[in-house]
Amino acid sequence: MIAVLKRDLQLAIRAGGGFGLALAFFLIVVVLIPFGVGPEREVLARIAPGALWVGALLACLLSLDRLFATDFEDGSLDLLATAPLPLEAVIYAKALAHWISTGLPLTLAAPVLGILLNLPGEAYMVLVVSLAFGTPALSVIGAFGAALTVGLKRGGLLLSILVLPLYMPTLIFGADAVGRAAAGQGATTPLMFVALITLGSLAVLPFAAAAAIRVNLR
Amino acid sequence: MTTPLLTLDTVACTRGGVVLLENVSLNLLPGEARIVQGPNGSGKTTLLRTIAGLQPPSAGKLQAEDGAIAYAAHADGLKGTLTVAENLAFWASLFGTEDIETAMSAYSLLDLRNRHAGALSAGQKRRVGLARLLVTACPVWVLDEPTVSLDAASVELFADAIRQHLGRGGAALIATHIDLGLKAQVLDVAAFRPAHRSDGAFDEAFL
Known part of the structure; x- marks a missing residue:
């Protein structure tokens, strides 16, 4: 599992891997908002x-379609699926590398x-915590979507349409937590919900993703 | 009596809702190789993918030890931005082995070890793909057209690697059209073609 994680991180920082791409996209989206x-x-x-939450969510989506597609195209997904490591573990490792x-x-x-958006001072801590709780769910839900669309040409477009509705609960509670903190209210309840969604996704979706990949590889 | 490494008992394979092969039975003993032959579209790849565990047989029983099978397909599964050594080291750690030097020297890849796989020729990539099999240390090799884009010298390296693998008590199932000079029985898949193809069974395509 560590081998897969290490390889995916290595690939991400090599040429064309897209490390930092999401970050640059996030930066540009947030900078554009005051202009708009x-x-x-x-x-x-x-x-x-x-x-901030919508920006982070879209940035997360950006690199998802390559999560399994590159492995599918060069044949390594077949080989990973026949390796002694269970496919579920491969998916956990790849989702973790994506995160x-x-x-x-x-x-x-x-x-x-x-700061660029003049976010009130009380909300920064909650912003970081809510994203730290919420972004793993984005990666795992995305991995499930990527697994569903893995064999398809132009699967990336379908992936966005499949995955964005599934991101809604995370977005609602994540943005609500930050909003409440900005208004000086307690943000614990929405934060708990974000954590709950993440834990639920982590527990269930890698198994669903593995099943989807097995069907797609047939 | 030696136990077979791989047993197929009246296995049937389906592709796209069409039954391609029926009643395939096979015992692969340690030290044994089988050459899978048949015309294009006769189901060689489907049979090998079924044996590798990428799709379930639609009938019959397939028995092999867990993790005994190493599969190599048309694509080599190499990452272009990783070097030859990094590619092999990844598969080694995934299969819980460490030694990539032996595999690299068997396919004379030592000079290329720090080259990015994306910068290799098709034949060199194929050699790295085949070296992966040595790295996995699996007893059963299931190979689909392993000699594509290899030159005569590399085919000889490959045949040597197979012979050594069989000598260590391994087994191999190879779909190929060229003569490797191995003492191996031929498994002609044309013999397992079903009597009447069920082309009308459209619903199976959705299963």
Whole structure:
């Protein structure tokens, strides 16, 4: 499992691997928002939690379609599926590698981008915690979507349509937690919900993804 | 009596809802190789994928020890941005082995070890793909057209590797059209073609 994780991280930082791509995309989306809605600080502070979460979510989606597609194209998915390591473990490792190369940098960069959107000071801690809790769910749900669309040409488009609705609960509770913190209210309940969604996804979806890949490889 | 490494008992294989092969029975003993032959589209690849465990047989029984089978298909499964040694080291750690030097020297890849796999020729890539089999240390090799894009010298290296593998008590099932100079029985899949093809069974395509 560590071998797969190590390989995927190695591939991510090599040429064409897309490490930092999600981060750059997140940065650009967040920088574009003030241009779109105007520079009023109250407006920006009001929309900052939602904008940051939607930005992070879209950035996460960006590299998902390559999660299994490259392995499928060069034949290594066949070989991984016949290796002694269970396919479920391969998927855990690949989702973890995806999280380390996208979700973790997004979480760490979010406070800096929060400044750009005039996010109120009380909300930074909750922003980081909610993203840290929520982004693993984005990676695992995405891995499930990528597994469903693995053999398809132009599967990336279908993947977005399949996965974005599944991201909704994470987005609702994640952005709500940040919004409440920004308004000076307690954010524990929505944070718990985000953590709950993540744990649930981690427990169930890799198995569903493995089943989907097995069917797609037939 | 030696126990077979791989047993097929009246196995049937299906592809795209069409039954391609029926009643395939086979015992593969340690030290034995079988050459799978048949015209294009006769189900060689489907049979090998079934044996490798990528799809379940639609009938019959398939028996092999867990993790005994190493499969090599048309694609080599190499990552272009990793070097030859890194590619092999990944498969080694996945299969719980360490030695990649022996495998690299068997296919004279030592000079290429730090080259990125994306910069290799088709034949060199194929050699790395075949070296992966040595790295896995699995007793049963299931190979689909292993000699594609290999030159005569590399085919000889491959035949030597097979002979050594059989000498160590391994077994191999090879789909190929060229003569490898191995003492091996031929398994002609054309003999297992079903009497009447069930082309009308459209619902199976969705299973």
